[in-house]
Amino acid sequence: MLLRFRVANVRSFRDEQELVLVAPDGAEPAWTREVQLAAGENLNVYPVIGVFGANASGKSNLLTALFEMRQAVLRSYADWASRSDVPREVFSLDPQAVGRTSFFELDFVHDGVRYAYGFELGTERVEGEWLHAYPRGHRQIWFDRAVGRIKEFEFPGGRLKDRSQLVRLTRPDALFLSVAGASNHPQLGPIFEWFRRNLLWVSPDKNLHVREAFTRDELQGPKRERIQELLRVADLGIRGVEVINATEPGKEEVRLWHGGAGGDAYPVKWEDESFGTRSWFALLGPMLIALDEGRALLVDELDASLHPRFAAEIIRLFQDPDVNKRGSQLIFTSHDVTILGGQAEMRLLDPGQVWLVEKDKAGASELFPLADAEPRAGEDLALSYLAGRFGAVPALAEGQIGRWLRALRATEGAA
Structure with a gap:
């Protein structure tokens, strides 16, 4: 299961943003699933996350960044050799963004073990890459890669087998995990396979x-x-x-x-x-x-061409432990505020499952949970969201577009 995703300098995300799927202490058990870790620790994790925001706020870019991380793991070794640069989409509204690295990091659970894997991409090469595991509750650094130091690759504790051969095979523009997956490495192969099986992407207009x-x-x-x-x-x-x-x-x-x-x-x-x-x-x-199969599904615009009741039923399927028995997760974007529900007894999602995206004055997307606004138990989330109490809505007054058009028409007529 996915636990956290962090991203920076990717598409509309200039500064580091974090999506958290681990439920906070005190979250209602009805909204969460208990994940048992090999170390004996248990985590409560949300099976569903909904991302809301205005048009062009960056909702789709969040799912795209997750999918692009997956694609980099699966394809960097096989496909990037034919390119003259590393494929990435940096924040386009800052000329200096090209000179900064693009950052991805994902925390997830596989076979009861928590892992944290991430990398940083430059224009022409992988600038950094790391994998941490927590098989006994404490962090183990399986590998750490950083350009600019005497030894680019470090393997504290010597836990990985055949690491020298993998280092020789790893090009500057390829991810170490991608090489390990292609080599069917006994320890890193299952991590590579996790990326292959997860982060399935559904986009209404692309696939x-x-x-x-x-x-x-x-x-x-x-x-x-x-x-x-x-x-x-x-x-x-x-x-x-x-x-x-x-x-x-x-x-x-x-x-x-x-x-x-x-x-x-x-x-x-x-x-x-x-x-x-x-x-x-x-x-x-x-x-x-x-x-x-307990996979993570990314759905962009869940409500696209679907009646709100369809979208609601999909959410209920992933929330229902009798249907979702394998720990599957759904991360979706939507404009449909009816999904937020009204008061507590009518809600499809707990406030901790609702994340909002809005752009700052520089055009950079910012991601934050609705729970930060501390909505009241009896508050109608849909009405409060539309009223702008939580942010992430268009800065557009009722009838404003019509007034603009009438004013332009009057100006054109006078000319």
Whole structure:
């Protein structure tokens, strides 16, 4: 499970920002999951985090940064050798940002052990990288890499096997963990595999066809019955689903059957389905694989093309311990304030599960939990958020855009 994510000088995040998924002391058990660590320590962790904010505040950039960290681990050794620079997106509103490193660090639990892994990327090389483990509750430094000192790589305690060979294989522009994963290293390979399996990314406008194909493939396996049922109960008028085999593997076609007059069902071509139906279908495959295998799912704009009740049901699935038995996590962004709920008994999320993003005067995104505002137990979170009590809303008065347009039109008419 994810515990913390820190990032700096990546996209709209100029200064270091931290997303925390560990619940504070005193958090309601209904909102959290207990994670047992190998050292005998227990942590209460949120299974769901919602990120809210105005348009262009940086919500999507937070999920993108998490996914880009994953991609760097998986691809730096194999793919970056053909490049002349290290692929990164620095804070673009400060000319000096190019000369600073981009920072990523993630705390997570794998097989009962807590790990902290991070790295810093420069323009042409990896400037720093580290992995800390806590198998007995105390920090063990498995490796530490820093450019500029006499020995770039240090291995305190000598815990890693075959480290000299890995160092020889590691290019300046490749992550040490990426090399270890490609080499199937017995100790670091499982950490690499954790990144491969987790941080599944769902974006409404970037990978719809890929997710549709993934769900289509899952329809031909053991998840078929659950996918069909989730399509039927979604009140989309769908009575059935079939996969039409093509002559080439991977070219199969999905066809949904919709209810018509007299209770009959009729097939509809896939390209004629609504974007909302296709979005729901495309989400089912990644969502079920996350729930079945205890993976972390990142969903940008959860409410995009989905009715608020759909979004609410997805949140409930990850919150429900009888459905989410493997410790899966959902981190999503949204504009839909109905997800915040009203008073305490109507809330889908605890205030500690709600994070807000807003930009400062320099255009840099700042991330903070709604819980910092100490909302009252009976406070309507949705109304208070829209009223601006928590921040992270557009600085736009009601009717302001119309007034601007009328003033411009009057100016143009006078000219």
